[in-house]
Each structure stands twice: as C-alpha cells, then as structure tokens.
Amino acid sequence: GDSVTQMEGPVTLSEEAFLTINCTYTATGYPSLFWYVQYPGEGLQLLLKATKADDKGSNKGFEATYRKETTSFHLEKGSVQVSDSAVYFCALDSGTYKYIFGTGTRLKVLA
Amino acid sequence: GAVVSQHPSRVICKSGTSVKIECRSLDFQATTMFWYRQFPKQSLMLMATSNEGSKATYEQGVEKDKFLINHASLTLSTLTVTSAHPEDSSFYICSARVRLSYNEQFFGPGTRLTVL
Numbered sequence: 138g139d140s141v142t143q144m145e146g147p148v149t150l151s152e153e154a155f156l157t158i159n160c161t162y163t164a165t166g167y168p169s170l171f172w173y174v175q176y177p178g179e180g181l182q183l184l185l186k187a188t189k190a191d192d193k194g195s196n197k198g199f200e201a202t203y204r205k206e207t208t209s210f211h212l213e214k215g216s217v218q219v220s221d222s223a224v225y226f227c228a229l230d231s232g233t234y235k236y237i238f239g240t241g242t243r244l245k246v247l248a
Numbered sequence: 249g250a251v252v253s254q255h256p257s258r259v260i261c262k263s264g265t266s267v268k269i270e271c272r273s274l275d276f277q278a279t280t281m282f283w284y285r286q287f288p289k290q291s292l293m294l295m296a297t298s299n300e301g302s303k304a305t306y307e308q309g310v311e312k313d314k315f316l317i318n319h320a321s322l323t324l325s326t327l328t329v330t331s332a333h334p335e336d337s338s339f340y341i342c343s344a345r346v347r348l349s350y351n352e353q354f355f356g357p358g359t360r361l362t363v364l
Contacts, residue, residue, distance in 0.1 A: 178358075180341050236343075241291050
C-alpha cells in the first residue's frame with residue numbers, strides 16, 4: 138500500500154542554518170504531495186504542495202520538489218528562524234482522497 | 249477562505265460519559281470530512297471518512313459504535329465519543345475536502361480530549 142517515510146527527528150538547528158527534512162514515498166500512480174506544519178497545541182497548516190512530477194512547491198521560504206525518479210519530496214529552507222520550530226508532516230494523496238501521513242519530524246531552532 | 253473550525257478546543261470529561269466534537273467548514277461546502285486521531289508526538293491516524301447525507305466509512309480497527317460520526321450538512325460533521333475512557337484521551341483533528349478541489353484538505357485546529 139501507499140506509504141510515506143520521513144526522517145526521524147528531532148532536528149535541532151541554530152538560527153539561520155540550512156534545513157533539509159527528507160521525505161520519500163511509495164504509491165501507485167501519480168500522487169499529490171504535501172508538507173504540513175503543526176505548531177504546539179494546534180492543528181495542521183498546509184505549508185506547500187505539488188501535484189505532478191517536477192513541480193516545486195514553495196511558501197514562506199520553504200521549498201520542496203516532486204521527484205518522481207527518486208520518489209522524494211524533501212523539504213528545504215535556506216535560513217531557519219526560531220519561529221519555524223514545529224512538527225513537519227509529509228503527506229500524499231494518491232487519488233483516493235485519503236491522506237497518508239509520515240510520522241512527522243520535530244524541528245527545534247535555537248537562537 | 250477555506251477555514252475549518254472545531255468546537256470545543258479542549259474538553260475534560262469523566263469516564264463513562266459521552267463527548268461530542270463539532271467540525272464546521274466556515275466559508276465553503278465540504279463534500280467530505282475526515283476525522284483523525286493523534287497521539288502525543290505521533291502522526292495522524294485516519295479514523296473515518298464522512299460524506300454528507302451518508303454513513304461514515306471507518307478505517308480498520310476503529311470501533312464505529314464507539315466513535316459515532318454524523319455529517320448532517322455540507323458544513324457540519326460531528327464526532328461523538330461514547331462512553332469515553334482514559335484510553336480515548338487524545339487530540340482529535342478534522343479536515344474537510346473542498347467541493348471543487350479534489351485533492352486538498354483543510355484542517356481544523358483540533359480538539360484535546362482528556363478523560364479522567
């Protein structure tokens with residue numbers, strides 16, 4: 138079945154460091170891919186998405202490129218801020234309207 | 249646009265009581281709503297899919313008599329945790345799929361349920 142694998146956290150970075158959170162997926166067909174962010178005690182907010190191969194989603198300095206050849210959708214940001222501290226979830230929708238979520242990666246950014 | 253609300257945001261109840269959680273799409277019609285459960289420091293687990301006017305579809309292992317879902321209108325779905333026990337304590341999150349957007353879900357802020 139479909140699945141999403143994220144790198145285990147927590148990830149601890151200093152402010153202004155470069156961030157990469159790896160996400161790979163297994164799916165039949167051509168899924169849509171998403172990154173969501175969850176701040177403490179809150180629900181999920183869509184960070185970015187990509188619906189087809191080679192699409193690049195971007196928002197608030199975060200980027201992720203849909204790589205079909207490597208079945209990956211890694212999240213990157215060039216310079217993280219303390220306010221980016223949160224849990225990041227990679228997810229896919231293979232067309233069944235049900236999301237498959239990764240386990241989440243906790244990011245902690247230190248001032 | 250595309251705002252989903254949940255009520256209440258937090259609820260504490262005694263063991264054996266029932267708790268109802270509401271999920272509303274505020275500015276759009278949602279053909280489908282989803283209910284998730286999230287344990288501390290874990291991912292979201294899909295519990296059920298709710299379509300307006302029809303019975304909910306539950307994921308394997310989720311007790312339909314325990315978690316009653318009603319989707320009475322295109323903007324409201326409710327989850328009732330019946331005869332709640334401490335092991336039902338969790339963070340419950342709903343999401344809604346926009347009628348004309350086939351692959352994007354919008355998430356509510358979640359409800360923290362604590363059963364004493």
